[in-house]
Amino acid sequence: MGDLHSEQSAISRKDFLRGSAVAGLGAVGLGILAACSPGSGKDAEGGAAPQGSSGANIAWDKEVDVLVVGSGTAAYAALVAKGNGAENVLVIEKSVIWGGTSGTSGGTLWIPLSYTGQAVGMNDTREEALAYMKLCAADRGNIKAMEAYIDNGNALLEWTRDTFGWEWGSGTPGAGFKDYYEPYQGYRSHGRQVDFAGGGAQEWLTLQEELTGLGVEIMLETPATALVQDETGAVIGVEAQSSGKAFNIKASTCVVLGTGGFDHNPEMVAAFQSIPIYVSNAVQTNTGDGHAMGQAIGAQLANMDTNWGLPSFIDVFDPAAPAVYNMMWPDWGIYRSGAGSIIVNKQGRRFANESSAYAVFNRAFGNYDTGTLAYLNTPAVFICDSKYAVSGLPGGAKVNEDLPSILFKADSLAQIAEHFGIDAAALEDEVATFNASAEQGFDPAFHRGEKEVDRAIGAYHPYATELANPVLAPVATAPFYAALYVPGTCGTNGGLRTNEFAQVLTTKDEVIPHLYAVGNCTASISGGQYCGAGMTVGAGAVMSYIGVRKALGLS
Numbered sequence: 001m002g003d004l005h006s007e008q009s010a011i012s013r014k015d016f017l018r019g020s021a022v023a024g025l026g027a028v029g030l031g032i033l034a035a036c037s038p039g040s041g042k043d044a045e046g047g048a049a050p051q052g053s054s055g056a057n058i059a060w061d062k063e064v065d066v067l068v069v070g071s072g073t074a075a076y077a078a079l080v081a082k083g084n085g086a087e088n089v090l091v092i093e094k095s096v097i098w099g100g101t102s103g104t105s106g107g108t109l110w111i112p113l114s115y116t117g118q119a120v121g122m123n124d125t126r127e128e129a130l131a132y133m134k135l136c137a138a139d140r141g142n143i144k145a146m147e148a149y150i151d152n153g154n155a156l157l158e159w160t161r162d163t164f165g166w167e168w169g170s171g172t173p174g175a176g177f178k179d180y181y182e183p184y185q186g187y188r189s190h191g192r193q194v195d196f197a198g199g200g201a202q203e204w205l206t207l208q209e210e211l212t213g214l215g216v217e218i219m220l221e222t223p224a225t226a227l228v229q230d231e232t233g234a235v236i237g238v239e240a241q242s243s244g245k246a247f248n249i250k251a252s253t254c255v256v257l258g259t260g261g262f263d264h265n266p267e268m269v270a271a272f273q274s275i276p277i278y279v280s281n282a283v284q285t286n287t288g289d290g291h292a293m294g295q296a297i298g299a300q301l302a303n304m305d306t307n308w309g310l311p312s313f314i315d316v317f318d319p320a321a322p323a324v325y326n327m328m329w330p331d332w333g334i335y336r337s338g339a340g341s342i343i344v345n346k347q348g349r350r351f352a353n354e355s356s357a358y359a360v361f362n363r364a365f366g367n368y369d370t371g372t373l374a375y376l377n378t379p380a381v382f383i384c385d386s387k388y389a390v391s392g393l394p395g396g397a398k399v400n401e402d403l404p405s406i407l408f409k410a411d412s413l414a415q416i417a418e419h420f421g422i423d424a425a426a427l428e429d430e431v432a433t434f435n436a437s438a439e440q441g442f443d444p445a446f447h448r449g450e451k452e453v454d455r456a457i458g459a460y461h462p463y464a465t466e467l468a469n470p471v472l473a474p475v476a477t478a479p480f481y482a483a484l485y486v487p488g489t490c491g492t493n494g495g496l497r498t499n500e501f502a503q504v505l506t507t508k509d510e511v512i513p514h515l516y517a518v519g520n521c522t523a524s525i526s527g528g529q530y531c532g533a534g535m536t537v538g539a540g541a542v543m544s545y546i547g548v549r550k551a552l553g554l555s
């Protein structure tokens with residue numbers, strides 16, 4: 001994957017920040033236009049007026065109807081386009097690998113009112129789903145887009161089933177992940193999590209095969225570098241790079257941006273994220289290219305401070321280091337949440353319900369200490385005991401094998417305190433207090449294990465069924481294992497602001513004609529919050545469906 005890291009877009013990180021600063025002063029600057037779009041600079045007022053390249057000056061290397069930029073969730077846009085009659089559909093992908101983060105994911109879609117969920121008794125309603133999403137978003141989401149999402153998610157599932165024979169399924173009550181914000185109004189314990197038969201990797205393989213079979217062209221190692229507008233402001237194509245050379249692609253119907261988040265653009269992370277990101281499992285080609293291309297033509301950005309939170313182990317804590325790409329360290333919950341483990345801060349104190357969903361727990365890292373003038377809970381430390389360890393250790397380690405670099409083994413809590421610089425007396429006191437109630441199956445401090453969502457994520461332990469509370473057991477038996485625990489993500493989720501049709505909006509809330517955006521390069525419709533498993537792939541796929549149907553005049 002090291003090669004991918006060096007495979008940067010022709011858009012430099014500095015260009016993006018220059019653009020942000022200029023746009024922040026109220027004008028979309030000529031500097032970024034010059035940097036990103038040759039032949040640009042016609043209008044410095046923002047809005048829908050043309051600011052990218054003038055199409056008249058472009059020598060096109062290829063002409064298509066629908067151009068999709070990025071092969072993650074935007075692959076759905078290509079499928080919907082071709083499946084609904086668009087003649088020439090092209091997907092360009094910056095990486096050598098198809099599928100982006102989506103192709104490495106579980107592929108789950110969070111779909112209210114899914115036929116698969118209703119079939120297993122989810123009993124969902126539009127009103128309940130909307131109420132739940134609004135509560136999760138806490139006034140930051142795009143309500144019209146939420147409504148469109150709820151109204152179209154199941155239609156996408158049924159369309160893939162009926163057109164291509166795809167099989168989807170939802171867990172029955174008691175199985176699978178729950179919605180993450182229990183007990184918000186409209187919460188569902190099952191049914192909104194919809195899985196592709198065979199999982200995420202199979203889903204993206206099937207997408208690729210389906211597209212190829214339909215005659216959709218896929219160009220890997222072809223990063224888009226700028227959007228091209230005509231004299232009316234409509235996007236008519238992109239400038240790209242192919243085999244290291246300029247490659248201009250005209251798109252007569254629309255361009256769909258699906259370039260992912262900006263996890264691996266350290267300057268953007270530092271400039272926009274509200275709490276640091278230390279680890280991300282988003283692919284390394286996600287460097288905010290779509291954000292920069294959109295901003296260069298006056299697109300509005302929103303939600304830039306949020307991400308799909310995913311706590312992670314890390315071997316060395318460097319507050320200034322860029323996000324590390326790692327697939328083994330992120331903790332979806334099975335480690336943090338297992339009985340016989342806790343997470344403490346450097347004061348030796350627990351600070352959250354370890355069994356809460358990953359994106360919920362990640363928010364607890366944001367507590368700032370006015371005494372030390374640093375984040376109180378970052379870095380935190382994961383600690384488990386030897387009874388826990390038999391079921392597996394962080395990083396996929398096993399007790400009898402060599403431990404990975406993230407893990408520290410100790411005979412006592414005192415050794416852990418010394419190794420990680422934790423207040424030793426406070427740690428002993430905290431663990432003693434925790435153990436006394438954990439023995440009885442209670443967690444008076446954070447109510448761990450009281451919600452069904454807690455138990456769904458963490459109750460994997462071999463002896464969980466013997467416990468009064470399946471995710472609570474004392475941390476008592478040496479040897480102990482410990483690791484640094486930090487905020488992370490599986491993707492930033494702020495970006496281009498879109499309307500309920502996935503159309504990109506200007507800073508004046510006007511539609512930029514023919515430009516659509518989906519996935520993590522957009523401002524998440526749920527205000528950056530993870531409503532339940534599949535929220536991120538779900539939103540990318542469903543907004544692809546909605547957007548392309550709009551572009552084709554089908555809605």
Ligand SMILES: Cc1cc2nc3c(=O)[nH]c(=O)nc-3n(C[C@H](O)[C@H](O)[C@H](O)COP(=O)(O)OP(=O)(O)OC[C@H]3O[C@@H](n4cnc5c(N)ncnc54)[C@H](O)[C@@H]3O)c2cc1C
Pocket residue numbers: 009069070071072073074092093094095098099100101102103104105106107108109110200222223224225258259260261281282283285286287289290308490491518519520521533534535536537538540
């Ligand atoms: C192990 C794992 C499991 C996960 N499981 C789930 C799950 O089950 N459900 C869920 O909802 N979420 C899940 N997630 C999170 C989810 O995968 C991501 O948030 C989501 O896939 C992001 O989709 P995207 O389309 O925005 O970005 P990506 O899928 O990363 O796609 C963006 C693509 O754009 C390409 N690109 C970037 N710049 C350019 C450019 N200039 N030109 C052309 N191409 C460009 C990138 O190379 C990349 O391929 C998981 C993540 C991981 C790592």
